Amino acid sequence: MSELVLRDVSRWYGNVVAVNGVSMTIGPGVTGLLGPNGAGKSTLIHMMGGFLAPSSGQVTVDGQRIWKNPSVYRQIGLVPERETAYDFLTGRQFVRAMAKLHRLPNPEAAAERALAMVEMVAPADRIIGNYSKGMKQRVKMASALVHDPPVLLLDEPFNGMDPRQRLHLMDLIRKMAAEGRTVLFSSHILEEVERLAHHIEVVIAGRHAASGDFRAIRRLMTDRPHMFVVRSSDDRRLAAALIADPSTRGVELTSGGLEVEAVDFRRFSLVLPQVARQADIRLWEVAPADESLESVFSYLVAS
Template identity: 75%
Template sequence: MSVIQIEDVSRWYGNVVAVNGITMTVGPGVTGLLGPNGAGKSTLIHMMGGFLEPSSGGLTLDGKPIWRNPSVYRHVGLVPERESAYDFLTGEQFIVSMAKLHGLADPGAAARRAIGRVEMEYAAGRPVGTYSKGMKQRIKMASALVHDPAVLLLDEPFNGMDPRQRLQLMDLIRQMAAEGRTILFSSHILEEVERLATHIEVIVSGRHAASGDFREIRRLMTDRPHLFALRSSDDRALAAAIIADGSARAVRLTDQGLEVETTDFARFTRLIPQLAKKAEIRLWELSPSDESLESVFSYLVGK
């Protein structure tokens, strides 16, 4: 069970600050690194992999420094966003060469196992230059898996994949997380992170904006109302009861039921069943209507 610890890390290029004072911990399971394009995700991932020196701060893997520590590479697999394979090599030749660089005892066998995990056996004998974007992403994934690392760092791994390829890779990431690996993947696509990650780190403009389960993050946003959708046996009477109680910021009656805004998530969810029972109203539906990652992300970017 490997853990990456990031302590007050910054990275700048001249006068441009790409990453600014980030502190976070990445442990076993699937962590989604979310942020808009240009937020600093790739820079942070390259520092986590030991390929880029932090301008300040430090990064460790299981307590050992990552920068200028080649032994880290035995435990980390990196899938960069940019292409990283020679087009004239076949897929198998590329993965075998990666296995040899890691000094594996049987490079051929290791390459075949890695290629099999990403379901690329059918194209292993073809030059990488003939691959589609999605196929190149999968062969890069094989290169990251060839030495069976405990940590996987995946930078926008789903770029260019068709829906079937995306589902296959999601299943593979879940399997590897179940094996106890530490997996971090970056994305600017909200749906990918919401479906796959059990923990989320949000970066906006190079800064660490939020951390945790996206619903927990959303509930910590006390300065913005939470929006609920309600349906009941008597929506008008329920709306009157909510307004009389003063627990909501706004109540709207729609064709689908009630929309209620409240700034106190916990109090409202405890109170609404009591109000309905007291008014002898049957609740049919009570659900947050802005509990999506997109709502969280839009709020954080707009802060």
Template identity: 75%
Template sequence: MTTINIEHTSRWFGNVVAVNDVTMTIGPGVTGLLGPNGAGKSTLINMMGGFLSPSTGAVTLDGKPIWRNESVYRQIGVVPEREAMYDFLTGREFVVANAELHGLGKQEAQRALATVEMEYAQDRKIATYSKGMRQRVKMASALVHEPSVLLLDEPFNGMDPRQRMQLMDLLRRMGAEGRTVLFSSHILEEVEQLASHIEVIVAGRHAASGDFRKIRRLMTDRPHRYLVRSSDDRALAAALIADPSTAGIEVDLTEGALRIQAVDFGRFTQLLPRVAREHSIRLLTVSPSDESLESVFSYLVAA
């Protein structure tokens, strides 16, 4: 069970503070790192991968410092966002070179290329690769030594839908095997589908951590929104609006449903079934309409 710990870590470049007093733990499974552009995600990944030193604080792998510690690099694979590669090499030559840096050989390189399904193009020059193909060959080079930790910065950029699904399946398998996988993405749908845990960075600071649905339920200062269909929407609305847990109700004629704003999540979840039972109203649909990752992210960024 390999764990990365970031403790009161900051990183600045001249007068620019990229990461500001961040503390978080990244453990086994798949973790999504979220934040708007310029939030500090890449800086954090570079510190976790050993490419940058923290200005203050500590970044450790199972208690050992990562910066300038060659022993931990054997456990870490990094897929950076930047496109800079050795375009004059073939895909196979590039992955073999990375294997040799770890004291490995062609057999391990071939296995890594097969894992990302790049065998068909392994003898072509990287200069001829599409962006999605470049992403996959970078992935192969990061996997060649079978790391217990995989760090990916915007790995889905440039991939077509089929390539994205293949990579998502691979990351799920790695997480299920007990490896520690962290990826950043600006496509919220991908994070929602893939990550069991999220870390949110806003303006260099740690904004939230955990399952995004649980984070949403802890945001008690924002109304919770529900889409509710029932056998008698108007009677249900009249009964619910009288309770202080309900801030507002709109009858949506297009959807044939009620749109409800609840200001007290716990009280409302008990109120709704009780009111329906007392008034002999059948509840047909009760669906949170703002518990998506996109809603949570927008609330956090706007906070």
């Protein structure tokens, strides 16, 4: 099991700072790297993959520095967002070339195994220039898997894939994580991250904004209003009681129950059962309405 560690990593281009003092640890399992366009996600992934030098700080895998250290490249598989395959080669030729660059003992067998993992055996003898965007993504994935690395860095790996291809890649990523690999992937589609990642790292404007399970991050944001859906035996009376308490800023009666905006989360969690008990109202459901990844990401970007 491998571990990627970034310590106070920065990267700048002239006067432009792309990444500023980022520290994070990426361990086994699936980690989602989130951030708006231009946040520095690709720059971070390229530094983790050894393709870009940090301007300051250090990136290591299992304690070994990555930059200018070819001995660790066998441990890392990288799928960059930009096209990196040679259009004049066939898919099979490209993946075999990657296997030979890694000096694998049987590059032909390794290439066939990697192509099979991404369901690209049938079109492997076609020219890459004639592939669809989704097929190019899959052949890049095969090239990253050909040397069986313990660490996978995937920059927007689902771009251009149809729904069936996307589901297959999700299953493959889950399988690799279950085998103990360290998988980091970036995506601008929050639903993909929510379905795959057990852990998220959020980067905004080149800085590290948050780390952890997105629901836990939301619960730590106590300075932000929390939205709850509440269902009870008497929603109208409960609404009247809650709106009078300073822990709430708004209560809306809907067909599905009450939508409550709590500005003091801790007080609200204590007041709600007390109010219901005093009014002899039975609580049937109390559920957070804003602990989705989308809502957490929106809060962080707006902060």
